[in-house]
Structures are given as structure tokens and as C-alpha cells.
Amino acid sequence: xxxxxxxxxxxxxxxxxxxxxxxxxxxxxxxxxxxxxxxxxxxxxxxxxxxxxxxxxxxxxxxxxxxxxxxxxxxxxxxxxxxxxxxxxxxxxxxxxxxxxxxxxxxxxxxxxxxxxxxxxxxxxxxxxxxxxxxxxxxxxxxxxxxxxxxxxxxxxxxxxxxxxxxxxxxxxxxxxxxxxxxxxxxxxxxxxxxxxxxxxxxxxxxxxxxxxxxxxxxxxxxxxxxxxxxxxxxxxxxxxxxxxxxxxxxxxxxxxxxx
Amino acid sequence: xxxxxxxxxxxxxxxxxxxxxxxxxxxxxxxxxxxxxxxxxxxxxxxxxxxxxxxxxxxxxxxxxxxxxxxxxxxxxxxxxxxxxxxxxxxxxxxxxxxxxxxxxxxxxx
Numbered sequence: 075x076x077x078x079x080x081x082x083x084x085x086x087x088x089x090x091x092x093x094x095x096x097x098x099x100x101x102x103x104x105x106x107x108x109x110x111x112x113x114x115x116x117x118x119x120x121x122x123x124x125x126x127x128x129x130x131x132x133x134x135x136x137x138x139x140x141x142x143x144x145x146x147x148x149x150x151x152x153x154x155x156x157x158x159x160x161x162x163x164x165x166x167x168x169x170x171x172x173x174x175x176x177x178x179x180x181x182x183x184x185x186x187x188x189x190x191x192x193x194x195x196x197x198x199x200x201x202x203x204x205x206x207x208x209x210x211x212x213x214x215x216x217x218x219x220x221x222x223x224x225x226x227x228x229x230x231x232x233x234x235x236x237x238x239x240x241x242x243x244x245x246x247x248x249x250x251x252x253x254x255x256x257x258x259x260x261x262x263x264x265x266x267x268x269x270x271x272x273x274x275x276x277x278x279x280x281x282x283x284x285x286x287x288x289x290x291x292x293x294x295x296x297x298x299x300x301x302x303x304x305x306x307x308x309x310x311x312x313x314x315x316x317x318x319x320x321x322x323x324x325x326x327x328x329x330x331x332x333x334x
Numbered sequence: 335x336x337x338x339x340x341x342x343x344x345x346x347x348x349x350x351x352x353x354x355x356x357x358x359x360x361x362x363x364x365x366x367x368x369x370x371x372x373x374x375x376x377x378x379x380x381x382x383x384x385x386x387x388x389x390x391x392x393x394x395x396x397x398x399x400x401x402x403x404x405x406x407x408x409x410x411x412x413x414x415x416x417x418x419x420x421x422x423x424x425x426x427x428x429x430x431x432x433x434x435x436x437x438x439x440x441x442x443x444x
Contacts, residue, residue, distance in 0.1 A: 092440040095382055095384060096382065099381045106388075107388025111388065114340075115341040116340040116343055116344035116347070117370075118341060118367065118370045118371070119340065119344020119345035119346075120344040121348070122344075122345060122367050123352075124348045124352070124355055127348070138361065138410070138415055140413070140415070
């Protein structure tokens with residue numbers, strides 16, 4: 075029966091017929107059946123109130139076994155999924171931590187290497203124990219080969235940074251004889267020659283004083299004087315200026331330990 | 335009138351005493367309540383149809399409750415308790431709706 079098509083109005087007497095019947099029936103009557111119906115109604119109301127309250131109070135307790143098993147299954151599944159998730163995240167975190175620490179370690183190694191190379195290349199000042207050697211040569215008999223010999227002796231004895239006068243001596247340094255004077259890397263060094271070398275001071279000075287070595291040569295053959303002093307903290311401050319290699323090109327090393 | 339008052343009294347008693355439902359009855363009480371509601375609406379409809387009978391009402395009320403509870407009990411024994419109680423609720427709900435529709439037509443002519 076559609077609501078948009080209401081049935082035609084019926085006379086008022088019939089319209090109120092239903093209500094009249096209801097009112098007639100609702101009249102209090104002292105019959106056995108009515109009392110029974112009232113009793114049933116009380117029971118129904120009691121049951122409704124009880125059930126509503128029960129439903130509000132109880133959570134899992136009112137559920138059936140099957141439903142409980144389903145809930146338990148769901149919870150177990152969810153927990154397993156979360157466990158999996160947590161494991162993955164933990165692995166990622168460990169990876170990130172070890173990655174950053176190994177990055178820092180690589181940086182430290184690279185920095186150490188950089189320092190070593192800069193000292194070797196003479197582009198940075200260096201300090202440490204070593205010897206200072208002064209050659210007084212008033213007769214100008216000291217030659218470039220002799221100085222070169224002295225440098226080689228120092229290197230043999232483990233000198234790590236060497237300076238002659240104001241010139242830093244590095245792997246590419248050359249010694250040249252210009253008349254009575256000596257040039258190193260195109261810079262004149264003048265008498266007295268002061269040579270500073272960083273290394274084991276004891277070893278260096280022994281190497282210089284060895285019989286038949288540099289000191290003896292200088293004193294006996296050239297008649298010059300030489301003084302050697304050991305120092306616990308010596309500074310080699312002269313710098314060597316690097317020039318871009320014109321021909322040599324580096325071959326990239328497989329390990330990307332970067333040298334900036 | 336008296337049964338309507340009885341319903342209110344029952345509700346009040348239930349609300350104030352808030353008794354605990356015995357564990358064995360817990361699955362059956364909601365179904366029984368729905369069945370009883372169906373019987374009540376059926377009774378009102380019968381009044382409006384002019385065929386109301388006290389005895390029929392009482393018997394149908396009790397039998398509705400008992401049968402509904404029994405069906406759920408049977409379902410529980412067979413392992414389909416929740417599905418069967420859903421089915422019972424659906425059937426009783428449809429009956430309640432059709433009864434209410436009939437009552438409405440009687441009272442409001444619509």
C-alpha cells in the first residue's frame with residue numbers, strides 16, 4: 075500500500091472504531107486472563123530491562139565460544155602483523171644506525187689519510203719531535219749534492235717533514251747549484267743552513283753523527299761546523315705550493331675513500 | 335491498561351534491582367524478549383481486528399518465548415547458534431513490522 079495514495083476518508087464513526095476497540099480492551103477488567111496478561115507484561119518489562127543492562131555491563135563475557143574464537147583469531151592475526159611490522163622497522167633502524175656510524179668511521183679514516191698526505195705533500199705545517207741541524211759554512215764549501223745527501227740521510231732515518239731554511243723539502247723538491255750558492259725548488263738558501271726534520275729525534279741525530287756520515291764529512295772534509303740539537307716539539311712551518319700535474323692523471327681507485 | 339502498567343512496573347523493577355542474568359540463560363534472553371514483543375504486537379493487532387482472545391494471547395506469548403529459546407538452544411547444540419539466532423531475530427522482526435503496519439492502518443487509516 076503506497077503512502078502517496080491514501081485511501082478515501084471513511085466516516086468519523088468508523089475512523090475512531092479502532093481507538094474505541096482499543097479503549098474497550100484497555101478497560102480494567104478483573105478477569106483471570108487479564109491478570110495473566112499483566113503478569114506476562116511485567117515479566118517482559120523485567121526481561122527487557124535486565125537484558126539491556128546486561129548488554130551494557132558485559133563485554134566478552136556474554137559472547138559465544140565461536141565469537142570468542144573469532145575475536146581471538148583476529149587479535150592473534152593483528153598481533154602477528156604488528157610483530158612483523160616491528161621487526162621490519164627495527165631492522166631498518168639498525169641499518170640506519172650502523173650506516174651512520176660506518177659513515178663517521180669512513181670520514182675519520184679519510185681525514186687521517188688527508189692529514190698524512192698533506193704532511194707528505196708539504197701543504198700543511200707540522201710539528202712534533204725532531205732535530206734542528208745548523209751548518210755554518212763561512213768558506214762556502216757546502217754544495218747541493220751534500221745537502222741532498224743530508225736530506226736523504228734524514229729520510230732514511232725516518233724523517234717525516236723536512237725544512238731547509240725557508241723551503242719545505244718534499245718528494246718533488248730539487249737541489250741546484252747556482253755558482254757558490256744552493257737553490258732548492260728555485261729558492262736560494264743561504265749559509266748558515268738550518269735544517270729542521272720531524273721524526274724520532276734520537277734516531278735522526280744518531281744517523282747524522284754516525285762515523286763516516288754527514289757530520290764527519292762536513293767537519294773533516296769541508297771544514298765547516300755543524301750543530302745538531304734535539305727538540306721534543308719542533309715546528310716545520312714552511313709550506314710547499316702544489317702545482318697541478320700537467321700529464322699525470324689519477325686512476326680512480328676502486329675504494330671510494332675520498333680525498334677532498 | 336493493566337498489562338501496559340505491568341510493562342512499566344516490570345521495566346522499573348528491572349532497572350532498580352538490576353539482577354544478573356544466569357549464565358545458562360544469557361544466549362536465550364534477548365531472543366525471548368524479541369519473541370515476547372512479537373506476541374504483544376500480535377495481540378494488539380488482534381484487538382483491533384476484533385478477534386482478540388485472552389487465552390490465545392497468553393498461549394501464543396508463552397509458546398513464542400519457549401520456541402524462540404528452543405531454536406537458539408538447538409542452534410547452539412548444532413554449532414550454528416549465532417546464525418540461527420540471527421535468523422530468528424530477522425523472522426520475528428519481519429512479523430513485528432507487519433503487525434505494526436496492520437495496527438497503524440487500523441488506528442490511522444494510513
